[in-house]
Amino acid sequence: MNDFKQQYARWDDFLKIWPSSRLSTMTLDEYSQAGSKDSFTYWIESHLDEMGSIWGGSSFKFGVFSRKDTEDKTSDTKLSYSDTHGWYSSLGETAQEAFEKVRSYVVQVADLAARGDVRGIEAFDHLGEAFKWKIAFHYQDRHAPVIVDIFKRAPLAVFVGSTASQSMATLQTATLSKRPADLGILEFGWQVWEAWSQKNLAIWKLSHGNPPNFTDAERQQYLDGHLAVMHRDTNAPGPGAQQKGKQGKDFSEEPVGALFYLCHGNSPQLIGQFTSEAMPCTKGDGWLQRSYRVLKPAQRSDRYTANSKGWSPQGNSTFWQVGAHDLPEFETTLLKPYFATDLAELAALAGEPIEAASLSNGKTQTPTPVHTSATITASKPVAPCVNRIYYGPPGTGKTYTLTRLLKRDYEQQAKSISTEEWRNQLIAEKIAVLKWWEGAAAALYDLGGKAKVADIAEHRFIQAITAANGSNRNVRQTLWRTLQNHTVDESSTVKMKKRLSPAVFDKSAESVWQFAGDWQEACADLIALVDHLKQGQQDTDAVQRYSFVTFHQSYGYEEFVEGLRPVLTGDAESGEVAYEIRPGVFKELCRKARQAPDQRFAMVIDEINRGNISKIFGELITLIEADKRDSLDGSAPSTEVTLAYSGEKFSVPANVDIIGTMNTADRSLALLDTALRRRFEFVPLMPDTRAEKDPAVQDSAPLAGLVVTTDTGVIDIRLLLQRMNERIEALYDRDHGIGHAYLTALAVLDDGPLRFELLAATFRNRIVPLLEEYFFEDWRKIRLVLADNQKSDTAIQFIHESVDHEQDLSALFGNDHGLDSYATKRRYLVQESAFSQPQAYIQIYQAPA
Numbered sequence: 001m002n003d004f005k006q007q008y009a010r011w012d013d014f015l016k017i018w019p020s021s022r023l024s025t026m027t028l029d030e031y032s033q034a035g036s037k038d039s040f041t042y043w044i045e046s047h048l049d050e051m052g053s054i055w056g057g058s059s060f061k062f063g064v065f066s067r068k069d070t071e072d073k074t075s076d077t078k079l080s081y082s083d084t085h086g087w088y089s090s091l092g093e094t095a096q097e098a099f100e101k102v103r104s105y106v107v108q109v110a111d112l113a114a115r116g117d118v119r120g121i122e123a124f125d126h127l128g129e130a131f132k133w134k135i136a137f138h139y140q141d142r143h144a145p146v147i148v149d150i151f152k153r154a155p156l157a158v159f160v161g162s163t164a165s166q167s168m169a170t171l172q173t174a175t176l177s178k179r180p181a182d183l184g185i186l187e188f189g190w191q192v193w194e195a196w197s198q199k200n201l202a203i204w205k206l207s208h209g210n211p212p213n214f215t216d217a218e219r220q221q222y223l224d225g226h227l228a229v230m231h232r233d234t235n236a237p238g239p240g241a242q243q244k245g246k247q248g249k250d251f252s253e254e255p256v257g258a259l260f261y262l263c264h265g266n267s268p269q270l271i272g273q274f275t276s277e278a279m280p281c282t283k284g285d286g287w288l289q290r291s292y293r294v295l296k297p298a299q300r301s302d303r304y305t306a307n308s309k310g311w312s313p314q315g316n317s318t319f320w321q322v323g324a325h326d327l328p329e330f331e332t333t334l335l336k337p338y339f340a341t342d343l344a345e346l347a348a349l350a351g352e353p354i355e356a357a358s359l360s361n362g363k364t365q366t367p368t369p370v371h372t373s374a375t376i377t378a379s380k381p382v383a384p385c386v387n388r389i390y391y392g393p394p395g396t397g398k399t400y401t402l403t404r405l406l407k408r409d410y411e412q413q414a415k416s417i418s419t420e421e422w423r424n425q426l427i428a429e430k431i432a433v434l435k436w437w438e439g440a441a442a443a444l445y446d447l448g449g450k451a452k453v454a455d456i457a458e459h460r461f462i463q464a465i466t467a468a469n470g471s472n473r474n475v476r477q478t479l480w481r482t483l484q485n486h487t488v489d490e491s492s493t494v495k496m497k498k499r500l501s502p503a504v505f506d507k508s509a510e511s512v513w514q515f516a517g518d519w520q521e522a523c524a525d526l527i528a529l530v531d532h533l534k535q536g537q538q539d540t541d542a543v544q545r546y547s548f549v550t551f552h553q554s555y556g557y558e559e560f561v562e563g564l565r566p567v568l569t570g571d572a573e574s575g576e577v578a579y580e581i582r583p584g585v586f587k588e589l590c591r592k593a594r595q596a597p598d599q600r601f602a603m604v605i606d607e608i609n610r611g612n613i614s615k616i617f618g619e620l621i622t623l624i625e626a627d628k629r630d631s632l633d634g635s636a637p638s639t640e641v642t643l644a645y646s647g648e649k650f651s652v653p654a655n656v657d658i659i660g661t662m663n664t665a666d667r668s669l670a671l672l673d674t675a676l677r678r679r680f681e682f683v684p685l686m687p688d689t690r691a692e693k694d695p696a697v698q699d700s701a702p703l704a705g706l707v708v709t710t711d712t713g714v715i716d717i718r719l720l721l722q723r724m725n726e727r728i729e730a731l732y733d734r735d736h737g738i739g740h741a742y743l744t745a746l747a748v749l750d751d752g753p754l755r756f757e758l759l760a761a762t763f764r765n766r767i768v769p770l771l772e773e774y775f776f777e778d779w780r781k782i783r784l785v786l787a788d789n790q791k792s793d794t795a796i797q798f799i800h801e802s803v804d805h806e807q808d809l810s811a812l813f814g815n816d817h818g819l820d821s822y823a824t825k826r827r828y829l830v831q832e833s834a835f836s837q838p839q840a841y842i843q844i845y846q847a848p849a
Helices: 004-017 040-047 095-114 117-122 128-141 153-162 168-176 187-200 216-224 246-253 324-339 343-350 398-409 418-431 434-444 452-460 460-469 475-487 524-535 585-595 613-617 674-679 719-730 742-746 753-774 779-785 805-813 831-835 838-845
Strands: 064-068 079-081 085-088 203-207 229-231 259-264 267-274 286-296 319-321 387-392 411-415 505-507 513-517 542-544 547-550 564-567 577-583 601-607 655-663 681-684 707-710 713-714 797-801 828-830
Touching: 004 040, 004 128, 004 187, 040 128, 040 398, 040 753, 064 095, 064 681, 085 095, 095 128, 095 203, 095 577, 117 128, 117 168, 128 168, 128 452, 153 168, 187 343, 203 797, 216 229, 216 434, 216 505, 229 398, 246 286, 246 319, 267 324, 324 513, 343 674, 387 398, 387 831, 398 411, 398 601, 398 655, 418 524, 418 585, 434 452, 434 460, 434 524, 452 460, 460 475, 460 585, 460 719, 460 838, 547 585, 577 585, 577 613, 585 601, 585 655, 585 753, 674 779, 674 828, 707 838, 713 719, 713 838, 719 779, 742 753
Parallel strands: 203 259, 387 655, 387 681, 547 601, 601 655
Antiparallel strands: 064 085, 079 085, 203 319, 229 286, 259 267, 267 286, 411 542, 505 513, 564 577, 707 713, 797 828
16 A cells, blocks of 8 residues: 555655745756756655656646756747757746746745635636646645545546546545545545546447448348457547558557447447457448447447537447546536446446457457355354443453454364364365465465366366455456466467566466466475365364454554555555455355354454444444344345445355443543444453452452552452452543452462562552543542551551642742742652552552551
């Protein structure tokens, strides 16, 4: 994932070097100087390129620039040149004169940005659009941003469901209105760009025109045969020799896997994907045909009238690409109304790029159905789920109780389950999370090292990976692409240019795949995993059916449910990174639970009250209710939602319990998220100061009989803690007690000096600091809890209050200080010596005689 911390730091560095106050006084060389990496324009274009790129195009976008080349160039009415600079002629007769105007423009844009005046920036037409918005982005108030770091209108239009014909200001405002309040502007901009990346498709319009070009019978014939037909000499509209035969050339050269929509005249028919190269057609000399598979038939075929652009059905073209700038309009005016789909779904339907060789030697293909493993159902009705939160003050054994519960109900030795259950569990945990190339290698190894794609696709390993990655993927097509990407360079049968590491596969002339190269080294872990599966379960193995997470302020939906994660698309040294949707810990646990419906699974959430519940659970907050769960009996779930990133249908299985812990000292139970309170049962775990053990409750009364014997008396630990908590409850509330776990460690040591030393250290380092936190250093109340106010001997007071308050004030401020001794704060001192006095502890619960 992007290193946003580093990007924010780079942004800060820019503002330190180029604060807005410096802009009005910068020189021409500071603005632009060939070879310099410190100039303003170099910073804007290069150093800050990860925060909205404006790379490309002419240097004239800066208005005036320092020239690298020494070639003589002639000035004209538009462009002017000197030996050292180039500039727009309209800005002045000299580079310096042009710069002074540009400098004033930069200052004005920065000022408009600082004021958040988006409309003013839009109206300011003295700088190029991308350049001025880039400047404005970096000089805006980062804590109240009005501009996202994308300076092309198409990505913004796609994100807000509009068209790129709207102004940049309108699109920026609409986009920022969708930014979550707790999401930084760079993180949000990355999300907007990722949404665009998923929809930024290369898609063509193909027209089988009206008679006499195509008769109705011909069009139907080609439609039935899944054939795209076009003449190779079809010109592109417009003058110029370069347009001659261009559309026919584009049609024949577009690679297999390219997307297009077919129209008959002005009527949309279908969206297809080429599955063969161009070849001669029986329609006549010069005519070409290509087979395709149908991705989406048209839902309506009435006349399209929204526009007459080259890519539209009524545009004057035969084979024309939809430009990136027009993709938003293409989606809103054609894809959605005529095909009931959008760019994101179309990208999913298209799947991975494909090669002609992978589709039966170019013969006409229909879409390969996605293979999903059969639904596994429970052998008996699944018991109602448990949604429970253990709550209480710190040190009351919440985590300890949870650990025992997990060991008892959600963990078992492998020897106690069947071999098949063990294998299913291992496949769900170890195989399903593999990358596609790893899954293909594992399946190929399990199949003996040689297999066809069809056999690999049917293997249980691939089925598990498919189920884990969702069902909107063409499995065979994905395998073909994966195998070819990871083929050794010396292969004579695979022609794909792009190769990824590791290269471990090769294909025979009969399309049988096998291992090649250093596959044993690259696949060593996979070989060991498959061999382990073949050998069967081991008695020492323990099967854990739970996942453990701790919520905190920055924990989010992406970690819990699903989100985007970076993956290397090339060699590690090349640093090529792409992003893919990965399941979060809860979604992954639900997947495992579906594979073993007769077993119970637990999602354990420590410190559940520390997280932003609505941010973490998202749409799943409804699904965790008992009556909204998937019963796992083969019937449709009572409630399911479409996940935000993957678009998958998702429900929570009934055999998943959600168990949390909550420290009430961190946040009151009354302030807990209302949505969470309604969906969970709450079990209190309070300080246990019972005098006698309960035979029916393991580990009850942990402090019963626990004493510390000293030369001056015996300290009753149970009474000590009980009395302190009674006082805390009276002064604060029961949620801020001191847990018995703070003192149970005393029982481990033999009674005597060592136990007393541990008691003193516990009070000094843990209990007194905890009381400071509870009472916000209100020392008077801390003294009350420790009974220091009742101890006549000041030497055994943990917190000593100064008795000479008036004298202290005089010593500090002089005799004529005029201060009210009752209104000024008393002075307190933590007496280190008291911690080594046994009577200091005894008199907490026992009044002096």
